[in-house]
Amino acid sequence: MFTGTSAPWGSGAPRILIVDDDPSLLVLLADQLRADGYEAITARDGDEALRRLQASWPDLLIIDMMMPRMDGLTLAREIKGRADLPIIVLSAIDAGDRKADLLEEVAEDYITKPYHYPELRARINRVLRRLGDKVPRQQLVLGPDLTLELHRRVATVAGREVQLTPTESRLLYALAANIGQTVATETLLLRGWADTEQADPSYVWVTMRRLRQKVEVEPNRPAHLVTVRGVGYRLIAREAAPAETGATGGAAPTTGHSAAATDTHMPVDRPSPA
Structure with a gap:
């Protein structure tokens, strides 16, 4: 390093x-x-x-x-x-x-x-x-099962290191800079892809689905990377994984972000048919 x-x-x-x-x-x-x-x-x-x-x-x-x-x-x-x-x-x-x-x-x-x-x-x-909203160059602990080191493009999921692509890390940067808050799909499109005139919201859907496969212990019941239907996405810090789909709650991340991470768990998003 x-x-x-x-x-x-x-x-x-x-x-x-x-x-x-x-x-x-x-x-x-x-x-x-x-x-x-x-x-x-x-x-x-x-x-x-x-x-x-x-x-x-x-x-x-x-x-x-x-x-x-x-x-x-x-x-x-x-x-x-x-x-x-x-x-x-x-x-x-x-x-x-x-x-x-x-x-x-x-x-x-x-x-x-x-x-x-x-x-x-x-x-x-x-x-x-x-990229002006970059999170600090340190570990971002989102719960016992997920730690992000975005400066290294690495996530540690249940003790296992997972490599992130540049696009995936750019989206996580935008979400981590607004921890616990909803970030609009249009904003993530701008953050993730330089050529926004030709980019499509489906790029965000596909990348978020891929990210869940990487960073969630249960991708079909995401605890940290949740969907706010019709609006965008939210990154949540939790003391423990939710026991049920409708669970709520969260904890402030250990890196000093002040925003509370609280959200109702949302189902995994699906792109609309073309």
């Missing part, structure tokens, strides 16, 4: 690490970002990027896909395996299928070279706003 720590969100300029083997692009983009008030640091390859990450975590990374020795996808996977840091891909390749795969696996957004700086800046701001 990285030994560095991230600057708190909302305190100081956002720190952005740019990784590209083109020195002129590094200088230009870093200067543009600094002129707009960001803290920009650069790395010419994956090895240098990993060394910089050992010292401190950035708030966001911009990574080129086409680099020698360690390509951008390998670097992104290495980073995501250690900490769930947001990544924007910068690539000369504009391939729809590849773009979709990258967005699902490792990236918050995808920009094609040559980039238009105002657009890139807008995408950066959108990602930072979307």
Whole structure:
């Protein structure tokens, strides 16, 4: 795991690490970002990027896909395996299928070279706003059977470690930042998928169903990840799993979130027929 720590969100300029083997692009983009008030640091390859990450975590990374020795996808996977840091891909390749795969696996957004700086800046701001409600980089204990470590993209379910995908962890971040409160499906769609114009609410339904299979002891009777029908979803901290489907109750999480986690248990959602 990285030994560095991230600057708190909302305190100081956002720190952005740019990784590209083109020195002129590094200088230009870093200067543009600094002129707009960001803290920009650069790395010419994956090895240098990993060394910089050992010292401190950035708030966001911009990574080129086409680099020698360690390509951008390998670097992104290495980073995501250690900490769930947001990544924007910068690539000369504009391939729809590849773009979709990258967005699902490792990236918050995808920009094609040559980039238009105002657009890139807008995408950066959108990602930072979307992730600005991140929960602390520590364990979030939701009950005796569920602990989340979202910075590692790991859930511990009944003593067993389960790996989360970037999309799954982004949705859990949004829910954990509003523990005990209902988060609208539309909000989760925005949090989970960068390309919201083409995204569909069914993406949220499918991902939540998959998450329940991973983080709930009884996926068909979820104790923590519940549905508020017609509205959205709620993440609940409980002292013990509910004994019956209609059970209520909850406890505040141990990480210091103040919102009470109380909700009537809801049945598992089903997407409406097309």
